[in-house]
Amino acid sequence: MTGALTAAQAMAAAAARLRAAGVDSPARDARVLLAHAARIEAARVTLIAPEELDHDVADRYEQLIALRAIRVPVSHLIGERDFYGRRFKVSGEVLDPRPETETLIEAALAEPFERLLDLGVGSGCILVTLLAERPGATGLGVDLSEAACLQASANAVLHRVTPRADIRQSDWFDAVTGTFDLIVSNPPYIAADEMAGLSEEVRRHEPHLALTDGGDGLGAYRRIAAGVAGHLRPGGRLLVEIGPTQAAAVCGIFSQAGLSDLNVVPDLDGRDRVVSARLR
Template sequence: MPPVTLAALLRDSRQRLAKAGVDDPGFEARLIVEHFSDTTQTKAITHPDCQVEAQVTKQVAEAIERRFAGEPLYRILGYREFYGLKLTLSPETLEPRPDTETLVDLVLPEVQRIAGANGHCRILDLGTGTGAIALALLSVVPQAEAVGTDISDDALETARRNADINFVSERFTALKSNWFQNVDGQFDVIVSNPPYIPTAELETLPREVREHDPRVALDGGPDGVAPYRLIAAQAQERLTREGLIAVETGYDQKAAVAAIFADEGYAALKAARDLGGRDRAMLFAFRPES
């Protein structure tokens, strides 16, 4: 392929993505071109006529073909931004999404409070995936440390890599564990974005999710809330006396999840809605009957 200008590559990419029915072709074209050409939006504005190497043009064309085939943008790029962090993705990790930042926002003040009062805060992130939740908290609270569990070796390696590139690896431990199975010690805060899609609904999910996010990170059992039962039933011995649990939930699961935790002696302290106004995260404390 002969060299083309940066402006021409952006224009062609935007037009091709628009024809493919992409919701925001301008945004996606910019991210794809910037990623493979190692340029910035500023350079596109100040130096639109700079030539792009043929190899870059080929890589951009291949990326757009992958979008045509239904592969998510951030899977193609290999990373996604989350809570100000750049997180690499891998086949066995869920792609972190803005909705999960709601969970971080909900529990962050509690982590800061505990760290301020005690000089430290131990966090357990169940089903850590990319490490998104734990690493976001560690990036804001320097006195905190976290253990992230997962059953996938691929996910654990990805979480370790993300901890390293975001400069919190000394305070993050990736542990292979099926929920609490291999976890030792007690924690001030337990966080989780567990699978919460009912099994029967998995095939109705958007193609980008259904075909590219790992099923094990989506499937919440027949009613979608099986993981919450497990967490509520087993968390107490891993919590400090004043410990807290924060979980992400499906938009229609608030009442069901609250009831599950109430049955195990937990009180719902707070709930939060995502940017779309949907119920998305809940915070619990153990409050056994006297």
């Protein structure tokens, strides 16, 4: 892709290369990565399509396409990902924010809350989004990964919720103090024997700590259920993201822990995505 190629020619060649590598949505990725290489908004790519690429832009684009062809996620290459109308900084140290997690956001915003706990804060996309959407709320986000805590802190600064966000390193509830009227979590729920079936982008480039418990995929829900009563106010809500086949098992775990008003919320594709519960 070096030489006097126009932007349109470079994009076409890149898309063909990504398609041959088995990348989903090769044309979209080629466009987004060209915008990043040229340091312009993706919407402006059409405007430069007839123009020859500068040598520096062509070199950056070649490097980006080479990495995408070996399945490095686009979000890692450009360092950010859109989530619920905001742009979050991401890296290989945290789980990529995903559209289906917006189901949890919608469920959380369906009722008022003042004090929020996010278990496994990761990039901070859930905690930061909920605080940004509810300016009167405060929140605590915890994660076992120090790198994730740093990433979440950076996103809290980016979206100006730092004065209302406390982010700590913790193994689930270990460093958590106080009670909350809303507890949320997108925990690792992939079973160990399902890991091989994940895409290369996820399996090779996202932290396994955020993907799997190394067992049946339900370990995190058991840990949450064991500690939630000590930190959820009476009548408070618990919302967790789940895998599409886990609703019955997670509801059973929460019911045994004394939680009530169990409800399963589907995502936009109709798949079970969130389990909600209350503390009696």
